[in-house]
Amino acid sequence: MPELPEVQALAERMTADCAGRALARLDVLSVQVLKTFDPPAHALHGQAVSGVGRYGKFLDLATADGLHLVLHLARAGWIRRRASFPDRPPARRPGHGPLALRLVLDDGSGFEVTEQGSTKRLAAYVVTDPRAVPGVARLGADPLGADFSRAALADLTSGVRKRLKTLLTDQTVLAGIGNAYSDEILHTARLSPYTLASALDEEQLGRLFDAVRQVLSTALERARSVAAADGLKAEKKAGMAVHGRAGERCPRCGDTVRSVNFADSSLQYCPTCQTGGRTLADRRLSRLLK
Known part of the structure; x- marks a missing residue:
């Protein structure tokens, strides 16, 4: 997508x-x-x-x-x-x-x-x-917009009992982030996709904000560098560290990238970088991210 x-x-x-x-x-x-x-x-x-x-x-x-x-x-x-x-x-x-x-x-x-x-x-x-x-x-904040700040992200997460994967892909919260870049943002921020937004401390919130900006800005520059629009899909895939790379090695730590599959989607993550070495249960029940 x-x-x-x-x-x-x-x-x-x-x-x-x-x-x-x-x-x-x-x-x-x-x-x-x-x-x-x-x-x-x-x-x-x-x-x-x-x-x-x-x-x-x-x-x-x-x-x-x-x-x-x-x-x-x-x-x-x-x-x-x-x-x-x-x-x-x-x-x-x-x-x-x-x-x-x-x-x-x-x-x-x-x-x-x-x-x-x-x-x-x-x-x-x-x-x-x-x-x-x-x-x-119904769109929420644009994560590359001039008015999106760490304070704005703090407001969006304060008291919100949603898992980070769900929050990042909720278009009424942040507009434009989908399944792929949410995986990349969470990997860059070293956060579990199952962490509740309301549970983030100040240091984790800062890592998440920096990751949102870094991942999307880097991906946009890569997309702009592609000579023809037909090459954008391949460039997007080539730039991924964990998304779509289940079974491959994490480029940061070398652990095996794991996947959690749901009814009509999946997420990828690194256990060492994001979940303290714990492997998340692979259950095909989308309600787990609600």
Whole structure:
């Protein structure tokens, strides 16, 4: 799943690609992707693109006349730039193919939005205000935002009886952190994913804040350095210390990275670095992180 660093890098690349351009047309090829009907999708046609921003994991393509195309790539969505497209849009698909949307600019170039797999969660919204999108309206603090501080994190964790893994991935608390970077943040901070947020002392809170900033900032710089958007996924995976590396050696201490599996997700951690050498029970019950 694209998380904050990849989505931010995509937003910056798309802004550069759209500079001075208008959106000639939006081809909706998978009907269930478009979650709004007023304004209609064709209201974007001919609109000058003023830039592409980010809210958490949401992309926001804004037009000069005040319309917005907000995209959430979900778990398996992605965006690729194309140098050219056919003059006419292809026929709509029943929703089972990977191609979901085409954003065609007035010079013939543009972007393809795809989603792999059978579970379709990619979402697009045409709105006059991004805050009209329910997911955007509920977002918490941006962990790379100027107003996110150690004191702000202390407020977010004070008295909160949530495990750190759950807290970090709760979009209403911190916007943009997903399964992968939460594992990396906790490994960098040397904290167990099962530690309660309310139990953090001042030193642990400081380590967590520093890890959030360090992991996301480093990942964003790596994402920005990739020549083409298609390489962002591989670069993300290559930069991971523990996430997706169960059975491999921890790069910090050499212990074996372990995994805890749940119904539809998993987490990875290092016992030596994070849990005092204790191996967490591998139970496929997602309620353990609630």
